[in-house]
Amino acid sequence: MRNTSLSTTNANTASSTEEAATSRFVRACLRQPVDRTPVWLLRQAGRYMPEYMAVRKHHTLLEICRTPEIASEVTITAAERLGVDAAIIFADLLLPFTPMGVDFEFLAGEGPVVHAPIRTSEQVQALRTDRTDELRYVAQAIERVAKHFSAPRPDGDQLGIIGFCGAPFTLASYMIEGGSSRNYIETKRMMYSDRVAWPLLMEKLVKVLVAYAAQQVEAGADVIQVFDSWAGALGVSDYRQYCLQPTTELIRRIQALGVPVIYFGVDTASLLSTMRQTGADVIGLDWRVPLAEGWKAIGEGCGVQGNLDPITLFAPEDVLRERVREVLDAAAGRPGHIFNLGHGIVPGTPVENVIRTVEWVKEFGVR
Numbered sequence: 001m002r003n004t005s006l007s008t009t010n011a012n013t014a015s016s017t018e019e020a021a022t023s024r025f026v027r028a029c030l031r032q033p034v035d036r037t038p039v040w041l042l043r044q045a046g047r048y049m050p051e052y053m054a055v056r057k058h059h060t061l062l063e064i065c066r067t068p069e070i071a072s073e074v075t076i077t078a079a080e081r082l083g084v085d086a087a088i089i090f091a092d093l094l095l096p097f098t099p100m101g102v103d104f105e106f107l108a109g110e111g112p113v114v115h116a117p118i119r120t121s122e123q124v125q126a127l128r129t130d131r132t133d134e135l136r137y138v139a140q141a142i143e144r145v146a147k148h149f150s151a152p153r154p155d156g157d158q159l160g161i162i163g164f165c166g167a168p169f170t171l172a173s174y175m176i177e178g179g180s181s182r183n184y185i186e187t188k189r190m191m192y193s194d195r196v197a198w199p200l201l202m203e204k205l206v207k208v209l210v211a212y213a214a215q216q217v218e219a220g221a222d223v224i225q226v227f228d229s230w231a232g233a234l235g236v237s238d239y240r241q242y243c244l245q246p247t248t249e250l251i252r253r254i255q256a257l258g259v260p261v262i263y264f265g266v267d268t269a270s271l272l273s274t275m276r277q278t279g280a281d282v283i284g285l286d287w288r289v290p291l292a293e294g295w296k297a298i299g300e301g302c303g304v305q306g307n308l309d310p311i312t313l314f315a316p317e318d319v320l321r322e323r324v325r326e327v328l329d330a331a332a333g334r335p336g337h338i339f340n341l342g343h344g345i346v347p348g349t350p351v352e353n354v355i356r357t358v359e360w361v362k363e364f365g366v367r
């Protein structure tokens with residue numbers, strides 16, 4: 001963990017970090033007061049950005065992820081170009097599949113493809129949980145990013161470093177479906193019908209993800225974001241019965257490493273109060289739910305990240321500006337708001353609108 005503490009300040013909030021952080025992003029994750037709302041953006045280093053595409057021309061996505069020199073460079077470039085308050089390590093949700101023994105690749109236009117999807121108890125039993133060391137390249141990339149951002153920025157703020165992993169349900173859905181899915185039929189089939197395989201799969205994923213997150217924290221990640229991108233495919237009863245316990249376990253064990261956890265999902269309006277029960281420090285909202293309503297459903301004592309519709313970035317300047325202001329107005333300067341999008345930036349997004357959005361948050365988000 002990086003030393004983000006100021007020995008002269010005391011933190012008095014209930015948090016996993018003992019002293020006040022010098023990063024407004026980390027402070028907001030802990031619901032401590034900040035000078036202005038911190039901002040970063042989901043998929044801030046992605047295909048909309050010419051600098052990323054220039055690197056992508058020479059390397060596959062997996063090569064970038066597995067080469068610390070390149071992954072760190074891509075992470076740093078995006079954060080600096082946009083002027084955001086946090087850098088999310090360039091990696092992918094599916095990287096832990098390889099040491100578990102699940103082969104996959106990214107096919108152009110199709111996204112991730114798992115060639116032999118996990119559908120039986122025997123396959124779940126065969127998944128390895130003892131090779132997480134093979135993921136060290138992500139921690140090595142984080143070390144480089146942390147070193148690069150070790151000095152405070154000109155405004156005195158320390159840039160936050162975000163590590164991440166998938167949540168058990170979302171990762172299981174890729175393993176079982178073999179890729180992206182519309183109806184999650186095979187995932188739900190296993191969930192409903194195999195009382196041995198499903199809990200075992202959840203347990204194995206949690207074990208691997210905790211070890212992976214620990215490597216990232218040790219390397220310098222200040223915060224871990226847990227992506228449950230497809231949790232919105234679940235009704236509340238199914239989420240409670242099949243996913244709440246393993247997700248809570250994952251989040252609790254990451255927090256025990258000494259960092260706050262942001263828990264994010266898409267299409268989660270009906271799940272928010274249940275997601276809160278995981279004990280996450282911050283809940284990431286998708287754009288469909290008005291921020292104030294989402295925060296109300298989550299309740300007091302928990303931060304909120306979000307939640308501008310990423311497609312608003314294609315809107316004319318006046319509309320975009322209004323929507324940025326709307327998100328900040330809905331948060332009303334309450335401690336614990338981190339400005340972000342409600343899902344990742346899509347390819348084709350005008351870079352200048354992304355940069356403007358960050359500038360407006362800095363302008364309108366002063367406390």
Ligand code: CP3
Pocket residue numbers: 041042043044045046047056061088089090091092093094106109110111112164180227229344
């Ligand atoms: O800047 C950042 O946000 C960090 C980079 C990042 C990537 N993947 C790189 C990437 C992050 C945080 C992820 C997480 C991830 N990966 C998620 C959760 C976030 C979300 O969107 O909900 C998911 C679901 C995945 C799995 C995944 N990876 C899919 C479904 C795809 C294909 C989607 C597409 O747009 O084609 C990927 C590929 C991927 N991961 C890209 C990037 C920049 C784009 C493909 C490329 O560069 O070739």
